[in-house]
Amino acid sequence: MASRLVLTSWLNQMVNLSKKAKTQRVAATADKLDTKQKILAAAETEFMTRGYDGSRMQAIADRAGLNKAMLHYHFRSKDELFEQIFRDKASLLFPKAHEGLRAHTNFIEFTCGFVDMYLALLNQHPYLPFYMLQVATANAVLFSQVAADFPVKFVRAFTAAAKAGQIRDHDPQQFLLSLVGMCMWPFIGKNMIQHNLGLSDAVFATLLEQRAAEVKRYVVLLLTPEARAATRKKS
Amino acid sequence: MASRLVLTSWLNQMVNLSKKAKTQRVAATADKLDTKQKILAAAETEFMTRGYDGSRMQAIADRAGLNKAMLHYHFRSKDELFEQIFRDKASLLFPKAHEGLRAHTNFIEFTCGFVDMYLALLNQHPYLPFYMLQVATANAVLFSQVAADFPVKFVRAFTAAAKAGQIRDHDPQQFLLSLVGMCMWPFIGKNMIQHNLGLSDAVFATLLEQRAAEVKRYVVLLLTPEARAATRKKS
DNA sequence: GTCTATATTATGATAGAC
DNA sequence: GTCTATCATAATATAGAC
Numbered sequence: 001m002a003s004r005l006v007l008t009s010w011l012n013q014m015v016n017l018s019k020k021a022k023t024q025r026v027a028a029t030a031d032k033l034d035t036k037q038k039i040l041a042a043a044e045t046e047f048m049t050r051g052y053d054g055s056r057m058q059a060i061a062d063r064a065g066l067n068k069a070m071l072h073y074h075f076r077s078k079d080e081l082f083e084q085i086f087r088d089k090a091s092l093l094f095p096k097a098h099e100g101l102r103a104h105t106n107f108i109e110f111t112c113g114f115v116d117m118y119l120a121l122l123n124q125h126p127y128l129p130f131y132m133l134q135v136a137t138a139n140a141v142l143f144s145q146v147a148a149d150f151p152v153k154f155v156r157a158f159t160a161a162a163k164a165g166q167i168r169d170h171d172p173q174q175f176l177l178s179l180v181g182m183c184m185w186p187f188i189g190k191n192m193i194q195h196n197l198g199l200s201d202a203v204f205a206t207l208l209e210q211r212a213a214e215v216k217r218y219v220v221l222l223l224t225p226e227a228r229a230a231t232r233k234k235s
Numbered sequence: 236m237a238s239r240l241v242l243t244s245w246l247n248q249m250v251n252l253s254k255k256a257k258t259q260r261v262a263a264t265a266d267k268l269d270t271k272q273k274i275l276a277a278a279e280t281e282f283m284t285r286g287y288d289g290s291r292m293q294a295i296a297d298r299a300g301l302n303k304a305m306l307h308y309h310f311r312s313k314d315e316l317f318e319q320i321f322r323d324k325a326s327l328l329f330p331k332a333h334e335g336l337r338a339h340t341n342f343i344e345f346t347c348g349f350v351d352m353y354l355a356l357l358n359q360h361p362y363l364p365f366y367m368l369q370v371a372t373a374n375a376v377l378f379s380q381v382a383a384d385f386p387v388k389f390v391r392a393f394t395a396a397a398k399a400g401q402i403r404d405h406d407p408q409q410f411l412l413s414l415v416g417m418c419m420w421p422f423i424g425k426n427m428i429q430h431n432l433g434l435s436d437a438v439f440a441t442l443l444e445q446r447a448a449e450v451k452r453y454v455v456l457l458l459t460p461e462a463r464a465a466t467r468k469k470s
Numbered sequence: 471g472t473c474t475a476t477a478t479t480a481t482g483a484t485a486g487a488c
Numbered sequence: 489g490t491c492t493a494t495c496a497t498a499a500t501a502t503a504g505a506c
Contacts, residue, residue, distance in 0.1 A: 035489080035490090049372075050288075050373070051286070051288065051369075051373075053285075053286065053288035053289040054286075054287075054288040054373060056480090056481070056482090057481070057482060057483085058480090058481075058482095066490080066491095067490080067491065067492080068481090068482080068483080069483090069484080069485095069490075069491065069492085070489080070490065070491085071482095071483095072482080072483060072484075073489070073490080074489095076483095077482080077483075078481095078482065078483090094431070130368065130372065132427065133365065133423060133424060133426075133427060134369075136424075136426040136427045136430070137284075137365065137426055138285070138286075138289060140426065143426065143427075143430065144430060148430075148431045150431075151428075151431040151432050152431075152432060152433065155432070171445070171449070173432065173442060174442070174445060174446070174449040176432075177417075177420060177421055177428070177442070177446075177449075178417050178449065178450075178453065180420065180424070181416040181417050181419070181420025181421070181424075182412075182413050182416045182417065184416070184420065184424075185412060185415065185416025185419065185420060186412055186416070188368060188423060189368060189371075189415070189416075189419075191368075191371040191372055191375060191378065192367065192368060192371045192378075193386075193412070195371070195378065195379060195383075196329070196383045196385075196386040196387075197386050197387060197390070197408065197411075198387065207408060207409070207412070210406070210409060211409070211412070214406070214409040214412075214413065215413075217457075218413065218453065218457065221456055221457060222452075222453065222456060270471080270472090291498090291499070291500095292499070292500065292501085293498095293499075293500095301472080301473095302472080302473065302474085303499095303500080303501085304472075304473065304474080304501090304502080304503095305471080305472065305473085306501095307500085307501060307502075308471070308472080309471095311501095312500080312501075313499095313500065313501090
């Protein structure tokens with residue numbers, strides 16, 4: 001119960017990170033940054049949906065209700081504008097793993113809480129994963145500048161929990177790969193999935209709502225020490 | 236045993252599809268299409284790694300050891316060149332589900348076989364998933380022209396197997412989502428994963444080798460009717 | 471079929487008035 | 489700070505000689 005509270009507050013913090021940051025920035029500098037914010041918002045939409053190469057400064061200007069010259073006044077170049085947005089977004093998708101990972105008393109509970117919160121985050125920012133992947137693929141140098149400490153710390157906590165007998169022994173990296181894949185894939189592959197299964201937006205939304213339960217079922221099933229019945233290999 | 240043979244031949248066919256097709260084409264038209272093949276090969280590399288917007292006709296020409304004019308001679312425009320390659324590649328990632336899905340006698344065995352073969356396919360064409368996702372995102376019209384009958388047929392076979400009591404009852408779409416996500420994510424997220432976990436190419440390759448066993452473990456664990464112990468929901 | 475040279479347009483970026 | 493007008497260049501595409 002106590003760990004649950006700590007966990008929830010940490011994970012919620014992670015979800016609300018950007019919203020808070022934006023509000024602070026706007027409030028602090030009054031209306032002078034209004035235009036800058038408009039540009040950032042427009043650029044965000046453009047870059048997130050079309051990627052760097054597919055985005056046009058003209059399109060960003062149109063979307064912001066301004067002209068191209070204003071973009072270059074507030075941000076020297078397309079690159080600079082892109083990088084500023086990238087750093088904001090990276091800190092969203094790659095939250096810092098502070099106390100959360102150490103505060104848990106039950107690793108399975110912690111992981112289930114993480115799934116809930118991370119899927120909530122992705123629902124708020126559905127384009128984020130694919131956008132980050134595009135950067136990771138197209139601009140390795142830029143991408144390497146953002147650090148995510150969560151994965152490494154998660155693997156360590158997993159290993160510790162396994163040693164303590166709290167969870168079934170397993171390859172932590174493979175587990176993390178499965179976990180992240182299960183969470184991110186519906187957002188990354190939305191268009192492909194909808195087309196291949198012939199799903200309307202409404203049906204797909206329902207699928208997303210039920211996603212957390214599905215992933216958590218996998219977590220419990222795989223990690224619970226007792227549930228070891230049918231796990232012998234096939235080939 | 237018999238079903239295993241049918242299964243394997245069908246799945247192997249799917250993996251070898253493009254290799255066969257290419258050989259046939261080259262052999263059929265002798266050396267006249269040599270240049271065209273060079274262009275296609277160069278364009279494939281370029282488009283697959285940089286996407287449509289990031290690719291340059293000049294870069295393709297350089298890679299093929301030709302000049303830009305030749306690209307426009309053999310293919311009217313960048314769009315046409317791109318679309319030709321896209322259709323080839325789509326048929327690779329979206330194999331036709333012929334007899335395979337009906338020939339199985341055990342759905343879990345079939346699914347495990349599918350995982351093996353599909354991961355082998357992805358290992359041969361690691362850029363394929365991300366490339367297809369880029370098209371699905373950037374050019375919905377083009378993407379909608381390729382059809383994948385596998386997902387729908389898989390869902391039907393799943394439902395039938397569940398009704399027959401061969402597998403545990405479960406949402407087939409959620410299962411497919413998890414299955415595909417677990418298979419594709421390491422290829423889609425390679426750069427991000429390696430960076431976030433600090434993995435060398437060699438270590439990551441090892442991770443990929445062990446991937447099939449991990450995914451199959453999940454399949455068996457989730458679908459085996461008896462293994463129903465710890466599946467109650469959490470929240 | 472293949473090349474060089476060139477046309478045409480799109481796009482990022484800047485100059486300068488207000 | 490914001491705008492209009494313009495520059496400079498990069499990229500797709502074509503013309504025409506060989």
